[in-house]
Amino acid sequence: MAFLDIHHLEKSFGAARVVKDFNLGIEKGEFVSFLGPSGCGKTTVLRMVGGFETPTSGSIRIDGRDVTRIAANRRNIGMVFQAYALFPNLTVADNIGFGLKVAGEGKAAIRTRVAEMLELIGLPQLGGRYPFQLSGGQQQRVALGRALAVRPQVLLLDEPLSALDAKIRVSLREEIRRIQRDLGITTIFVTHDQEEALSMSDRVVVMHQGVADQVGTPFEIYNRPTTRFVAEFVGTLNLIDAELTDAAAGRIRLGDVPVALNRTLAGRSGDRISLALRPETVALGRKEDGNVVLSGHIAEVHFLGSVIRVRVAVAGQLLSLDTFNQPDRPPPAIGAPVEVSVSDRDLLVLAA
Structure with missing residues (x-):
């Protein structure tokens, strides 16, 4: 069993099912991001793990302990909002030590732990300041230090x-990521920013309409999307x-051009398919x-600095490609006839 085990989790608000049969195992020390658009259910799952929402059904276990119906303050969870x-009326040091004070730790122990956290978040000289005297980035560091001060088993980060x-x-x-x-510490990070998710995570959970569409490493999510939604949502595509012409032989047709994908495909001859x-x-x-x-032929050229994005009209469709800027070589002219090439292994057949 995984360190954090989420099993058949569901959540409904009235007739609206916002999380549907969500299953995920997270290992100890793993950094997992929930990625998806607003309203996809990612924050609701996070809040159920933290104890701020009660699941309609399913279970949540942390280190073998069932916490599904246990109050948030008894779960040993750290939360960053x-x-x-x-607290605007408390100093940075008092904000960081607040959870420890509530837990009944002694003043000396709190001072020691707060000093450790201030060093960890890179603000060792700012313990006596108030939140309004800090920048936004510094305030978020303080919030992180407060969440970590109580030595939580799981850290939850909500955008x-x-x-x-x-x-x-x-x-x-x-x-x-360095601190984690x-x-x-086992961490769940909720974001709608794909660059954050891909750059920070051990694994990414791409959510869509309350369902985990795909779970995988950043490399897998970007290079091998398994659904059309994941392919469209993550990166440029x-x-x-x-048209499928021979499923068993992996043969298709792009416009008038026959293409062999050299792998078996699902479907029948004449079926329309999507390639990513x-x-x-x-x-x-x-x-x-x-x-x-x-x-x-060249349909569009967009200069993006180090990269030039070119759109080529082929087989009645527009195909985007990226090429590096070369100062001694101007970009291709709009309307110019060209050939484009790609390896068959990079053409991904998407599920609906």
């Missing part, structure tokens, strides 16, 4: 970086309509392992 939720500007977000997410690794293809796997011209070659 999006809105910091610091803790969404209120910060982009540069601070990048810096703070690196700090959160140093402490070896080409979606290509094709990342822009970075498509090359202008012929590449060494590009056994699928399509002819078309």
Whole structure:
């Protein structure tokens, strides 16, 4: 059994089922992100793990202990909220030590632990300040220190970086990951930002309409999406309509071009299917392992700095590809005839 075991979890509000048969095992010390759009159920699952919502059905076990119906303050959970939720009338040190004080620890022990947390979050000189005297990033560090001070078994982070500007977000997410690794604490991180989820996590749970559409490592989620929703939600994607001509032999047709995928496909001849293809796997011209070659013309060119995104019209569809900027070589001209190539292994057949 996993350290944190979520089994057949469901949650309904009236007639609305917001979480549907959610199952997940998280190992001790693992960092798992729940990724998805607003309303997909990710925060509801987090709140059920934390004890702030009661499941309609299912169970939650932490280190073998069933906590499904146990109050939040008896679960040994650390929670960091999006809105910091610091006490404005308490100093930084008193905010961090608040949970320890409620737990009845002595003043000397609290002082020692608060000093440890201030050092851990990189604010050793700011214990005497009040929240209004801190930046947003510093306040979120204090919230993290307060959650960790009580030595929780599981740390829950509910979109803790969404209120910060982009540069601070990048810096703070690196700090959160460093602290999590140093402490070896089991962590769930809720976000709608795919870059945060992919860069920080051991595994990512992509949620859609109350269901875990796919669970996997960041590499798997990005490179091998198993559903159309995951493919479209995570990263930039080409979606290509094709016709299945021979399922057993893995043969399809893109417009008038026959393509062999060299693997068995589900379906029957004549079925319409969707293929997913990342822009970075498509090359202008012929590449060494590009056994699928399509002819078309340049439809759009977007200069993005180090990368140039080109859209090519092929087989009646637009195909995006990325190429590195080369200062001595201008981007291709709109309307120019071109060939594009891709390896058959990079063409993913998506489930509905």
